[in-house]
Amino acid sequence: MAGSKPQRRVLLLCGDYMEEYEAMVPFQALLAYGVSVDAVCPGKKAGDICRTAVHQMSGSTYSESRGHNFTLNATFAEIEFSDYDGLVMPGGRAPEYLAMDQSVVDFVSKFSHAGKPITAICHSQLILAAANIVKGRKCTAYPTVGPVLIAAGAHWVEPESLSHCITDGNLVTGVAYPGHPEFIQSFVKALGSSITGSEKRIFFYVGYDYMEDYEVYVPFESLQALGCHVDAVCPKKKSGDTCPTAIHDFEGDRTYSEKPGHDFTLTADFEGLDASSYDALVIPGGRAPEYLALDGKVIAVVKDFMEAKKPVASICHGQQILAAAGVLKGKKCTAYPAVKLDVLLAGATWLEPDPIDRCFTDGNLVTGAAWPGHPEFIFQLMALLGIKSEERMRKEMERFDHERRKEEERLMREQQREEERLLREQRRESERQE
Structure with a gap:
């Protein structure tokens, strides 16, 4: 549609043994709302899998077991920062290793410097700390990540519950997957979209x-x-x-x-x-x-x-x-x-x-x-x-325009073929008269 905004594109930063809910819930929810989501992992390609982990509370900590295999749909080495409107980072154990990957840290820093929305949940705030973008920012996380964020200069907000979320400018941070509803709502709002x-x-x-x-x-x-x-x-x-x-x-x-x-x-x-x-x-x-x-x-x-x-x-x-x-x-x-x-x-x-x-x-x-x-x-x-999502309506309009253009191109081709047929008949008729 002429003059319409392009569909929002979001990057989901994955790694092995990320918490499975913290990857799949925002991934599929945003897709349902009409946001385009590319799931990537350093060193892996589209079609590769990341193993996930099931974390649930057990006493003073959480237990871990194997989750689903999460299939990536894009290649980290091929993505361009400028193509994306926001960044989502699941938690689990993956962030401990992603925070030590300089290519990841540099990429996250670009999002922060551009003021694009960043969401981090559970342990993925470790990547924010490594990228030096939490200094002076209100931030929450899974409680054991607190000391790292404090050392990185964050204004630490003690979580009231596992569903606690905080928004500070373009930064949305959450404690764990029970907070996804507010976490996702805040991110959609930060993208400038509406439902x-x-x-x-x-x-x-x-x-x-x-x-x-x-x-x-x-x-x-x-x-x-x-x-x-x-x-x-x-x-x-x-x-x-x-x-x-x-x-x-x-x-x-x-x-x-x-x-x-x-x-x-x-x-x-x-x-x-x-x-x-x-x-x-x-x-x-x-x-x-x-x-x-x-x-x-x-x-x-x-x-x-x-x-x-x-x-x-x-x-x-x-x-x-x-x-x-x-x-x-x-x-x-x-x-x-x-x-x-x-x-x-x-x-x-x-x-x-x-x-x-x-x-x-x-x-x-x-x-x-x-x-x-x-x-x-x-x-x-x-x-x-x-229930209407602005992003889904935009996606449907883009699909409608694409199909309309394809139909117009098909009709033009048919018209061209018909004109060529008529021209051939005229030439044959002219040759017969000669």
Whole structure:
């Protein structure tokens, strides 16, 4: 569109054993909102992976286990600082090593000197200290990073909780992944963008146990970052109880591998909750849906949402619940390929998830195949809820303009071919008359 601003581009600075939520949640949330995100790691190329770590509180510190494999989509050696509007740095153990890489330190310094938004969470503030850009700046971080920041001259802000975030000019710092909603909101604002139509109420099914780790936390915090009120509930459990999650990864086998994930803390009681007071229902995948599909109260809630034609978004194995509820008949639907039989027997038209990140909307129903599709899954739910992202609207306009230009070029080529055909006919007719 003539005169429109270009789509914002953001760089995500990755490394091995970064905390998996702290990488994937901002990565997929920003993509869902329409921001272009390039994930890079020094010494690695697009298509390479970074291993991630699951950190969760255990006594006075956190435990660590293996997370998902995070696939990079750009090459660090090829990026240009001037191409990006902001920088996101996940935490975990990766920043300890990235802070010793001079190419990383120099790159971060350029963002700071240009006044471009920088977000750092958990341990990634170590990179800020190494780049000498925290002196005199208000800054928070995971508590054990405090002494380093103080030594670097930062105005240290003691975190009130793991969700604490601080904004000082172009610098947004957070303590840990529970703070993502405010952390992401602050970054979007610093980019000069806006989101409207939020403040929706979301009913979010969790557990019993072993729902997919990403499929719970990414949409949960992405919707909160939009300003939605999200109640995560589980039958027979209460607010404050936890559900263990499962990490399902694609590692070259015919099916997915499984590793233990984070423990997810519920935010509301299931019993006594008035589902009619919510604007939408979200159903994550994993192994939990096999059991939730056997719970009559769970099924009743799903039926109520579908009968009221309120938005329902279900991903991966979550469609097992939809099938058990008998709400798929006549619907177009995708799911994880292993759930295809459930979908077909429930009377739905199967939509092939090729590639695996494809998502579809049919009326009030959004379905996706697996967590790589979160950006489109969340965006399609946003569209049903009337939540509008300035960046996504800009991206859609750019796509529309691109398609319009392609159509205009196609018509011009056809017109040119027709003119050439007419010219050839005129020449042949002239030759016959001669």
